[in-house]
Amino acid sequence: MSDFALDLTRDVDSYASATRNIFGIIDMKTANYIENDRYAFEAANLTATLRLIHDERIAIYPRSADPAEAYERVHVALRAARLVELGAPRVVNGRVEPEHYGALVEALATLEPDAATGTMELDQVKFVLAEVGAIFPESTNSIHKAVEEVRAPMRQILKDIATLGAPRFRAADFATLGAGGFDKLARQHFEAFRAEADREAEAAFAAAPEHLKHCNPKP
Known part of the structure; x- marks a missing residue:
C-alpha cells in the first residue's frame, strides 16, 4: 500500500475518532x-x-x-x-x-x-x-459548525474510496451514519481498501520475474 494511502487512512481514522470522542453521540443540531x-x-x-x-x-x-x-x-x-x-x-x-x-x-x-x-x-x-x-458556551458554536462542515465532504471522500476499493459498501450506508457509526464505517472502508491493495501487491509480486523477487532494494 502506498505511503499516500497509509497517510490518508491515518488522517481519516484520527478525524473520525476525534469527532466521536469530543462530541460523542450529541446531535449538534439540537445543541443549546x-x-x-x-x-x-x-x-x-x-x-x-x-x-x-x-x-x-x-x-x-x-x-x-x-x-x-x-x-x-x-x-x-x-x-x-x-x-x-x-x-x-x-x-x-x-x-x-x-x-x-x-x-x-x-x-x-x-x-x-x-x-x-x-x-x-x-x-x-x-x-x-x-x-x-448538549449545553455549551456560545464560543464553541463556531467549532461545532466547522466540524459539521468537514463531516459532509469527508463522508463523500469515503464514499468515493468505497466505490473504488470496497464496492460491497452501499451509498445507503452513508445516509445513516452517526458519530460512532462514522468511525466504525471509516475503519471498515479502509480495512477493506488496505486488504484489496495488499492482495494486488501480492499478485504483482507473484507475477514478477523470478530474478527480481530476490533483489534487495537499495537503502
Whole structure:
C-alpha cells in the first residue's frame, strides 16, 4: 500500500475518532448555546451546589443521604439556571422530576467527586452539561459548525474510496451514519481498501520475474 494511502487512512481514522470522542453521540443540531459569561456563572453555581451536597454527605457519614433529596436539589438548581427548558415539574416514584432533561438532572445528582481532588470540579460539571444536555458556551458554536462542515465532504471522500476499493459498501450506508457509526464505517472502508491493495501487491509480486523477487532494494 502506498505511503499516500497509509497517510490518508491515518488522517481519516484520527478525524473520525476525534469527532466521536469530543462530541460523542450529541446531535449538534439540537445543541443549546449559552452566552459565555452566563454559562460560566451558571456552571460555577451548579458546581457549588454539588460540592455542598457532597460535603453534607461526608458530614453525616456513616448515615446515608437520601438520593431523592439530592436529585431534587439539583433539579431546583438547574431550573433556576434556566440553561434549558425543563418543562413542568411532576412527581414520579416519589420525587419531583422535570418534564424534559431528566437524564441531565440524574447525571448531575449522581456525579462522583474527582478522584484526584476528592470534590466536585467545574470541568466535571461542564462535561456532563455537554455530554448529557448538549449545553455549551456560545464560543464553541463556531467549532461545532466547522466540524459539521468537514463531516459532509469527508463522508463523500469515503464514499468515493468505497466505490473504488470496497464496492460491497452501499451509498445507503452513508445516509445513516452517526458519530460512532462514522468511525466504525471509516475503519471498515479502509480495512477493506488496505486488504484489496495488499492482495494486488501480492499478485504483482507473484507475477514478477523470478530474478527480481530476490533483489534487495537499495537503502
